[in-house]
Amino acid sequence: MSAGATHVGQPHSAKDVAASRAQSLHTSMFVRMLLRAAVLRRGRAASALFAMVVAASVATAMLNLYVDVQAKLRREFRNYGANIILVGKGGASLPEGALAQASSVIAGRGVVAPFALVVARTSDGQPIVVAGTDFERVRQLDRWWSVSNWPSTPQQALVGVRAMSVVSPKNQAFDLEFQGHTIHVAPAGTVQTGAAEDSRVYLALPDFVSWTGVQPSTIEVAATGSPEEIAGIMHQLEQAIPGADVRPVRQIMEGEARVLGKTRATLLAAAALIILTAALCVLSTLMGWVFDRRRDFAIMKALGASDRLLNGFFAAEAAALGATGALIGFVLGVGIAAWIGRVNFHAAVMPRFSILPVVLAGSMVVTLISAILPISLLRRVQPAVILRGE
């Protein structure tokens, strides 16, 4: 890609600047000088543009990641399961329809799973905790459950690894008894979690309710979103189901907030360092480029160009370079961020167009500084001295 071509897209701003200062004859000369300068010194212009593109793309990628990483990590944290728990007030069962209401409040913002618990007895009289739940929902909510085979038909049970040796040591069907009612179930598979689930037997909720007559006493909710959004969801749940105590699962929420905060802070520090380095790289390249053209500068001055025109010329050039570099860099940076998202989080990082003005403005500022600095040094020098090569 020739540097000249990249300048073609930009004559409007340069034209505008120049139009306010000069007549039409001068305007076309101004634009021609801008373009020819870039075309004739293709190599140097290209290396300056390259530095600009790299800096802008790195800045874009870092800012994009910084904005998006929170959402990406929150998704990882939702694998920890429920962050909100609904229980019946005073240990009672939840009112009927609570699950439907909770589901309608969440409406795609997370997963809801009901749990009903009783202590039943095995055929040899041992007490055991039996739970009724919705296996499809639990599968999404509690992804860490290590399950050998999920029950798929009625009258099948998911048995905790430790409960297995008590109720069904030979993997045979077994009876459970609760308040005189008996249910005959076949073990579909085992569940291992390292926690209380290992000592329980899980049944599908319809089986459980028709056997015991006990409605769910707990609804676990894994809600997605920022802490404010989750507080809002909790408030809505309280309003919708007055008979329930809505509690946050504090260790999950606090752990999540801490880890997210620290990760973002680390990323911010890294982004600041990287952007600073990239900006300095642009600064040194561009200053070299402008210094290199002190002869052009001296000839223009010797031919009678005013300080204002010279400043305008170099500023317009720098601005054009900055804008072009920033635009190309933005596209590249979005690509890099998306790639990092895919590689690391298995989900694309969405381009944030709100970053574009920031990157654009930042690039312009850096390029203008790196153009104006050498110019203000050169201005003090007589053109004759420069032209003699001293």
Place this chain on the structure above:
Amino acid sequence: MFVRLVYESFRRQKRRKLLAGAAITLGVTVATAMIAVATDIGDKINRELRTIGANLVVTPQEDTLDVEIGGVNLKPPSDGAFLNEADLPKIKGTFWHNNITAFAPMLPVNATLQRDGKTENLTLLGTYFAKPVAFGKEEFSTGVRSTYPWWRVTGAWPDDSSHDVLLGERLAAKLSAKAGDSLTISRQQSRVSGILSTGGAEDDEVVAPIALAQEILGRPGAVRRVYVSALTKPEDALARRDPKSLSGPIYDRWYCSPYPQSIAFQLQEAIPHSHAEQIRQVAQNEGAVLTRIEGLIFLVTLAALFASALAVSAAMATAIFERRAEVGLMKALGAGRMAVASVFFAEATLLALIGGFVGFAAGGMLARQIGRSIFDSRISISPVLLPVILAIAVIVTFAGSAAAIRKAVGLDPVFALRGEL
């Protein structure tokens, strides 16, 4: 002559050398700081993740089923097997004792509480709060205050050697009790030192020093289970294999990696008649979170290295480009390509070494600053990295200069001296 050329170049062009040196120093600083952060981030985030709670649990081998719903134990309390409290310090004697940040034994017992003539049945949970424990010469303090940092107490934490207890907040509201009240729990006199809020089942319980629970149960030294918080490595294919099926060297590698499985295995070896396993909710997910964050910082570090390499290259290219006239003069006086190139490469090496040293020191300080302000702990960089960083600095500086030097060497002295290039 060669040495003098290089020396004079540094003496006479202080400004230019300073600029190029500054670029190298900055590049090395950023690279060093990011490498230090990237190598330490796993450990730091792992410690933050420990706030979610213990990731391993040790239970008696012959344990009966837990029959508890919502923290209320429905089983006769003396039922089942127990671990021996005297064995617990051995946890710190395992191979991975440095990775075990804390542990807390638990002994839930059924108790009765007399207050204002009324009797209340409730669960009393005996545990360590911050108990000093000694293993060999090592002294450390452990308990729920380290394993469950989200537990909040209004009032004071009880002393582990006293009979003071914490009341769960819902229980306290039901009893309208407050910190400082005296209670009789299963004929033991005790004092409420604070009100506990956890958001979990403990809010309905009494939490007491483990000795009190053992007295109520009548079994000194009994522990129902032990929760262990350990820094672990994300699980991989090797971690999931059964240690019994592994042979010699692979078994050693499995045993000497801090997988949740291998730490559990060693806990089981250390405590007689015990069974240890990972709490999958905590252990599995922290592996995932850790992998993601480490991966992210690794990629960002690559970006930082790339950006600093570029900055160094750009600075060197500019510095050499500005010295065309000098090259022209040298060549006009009869210097060969090799002579010109070697002067520039010698200068680049010198700059890279100086910049590398200063940058390494500055980067170390920057990393420490990042560690202190973000993680409240040190991020240190090992001196072993110094030669690596110096080598990288020299290579990058060379690579950055190479194109410019080649161009300078190829210059026609006539044009170069007339400044027409």
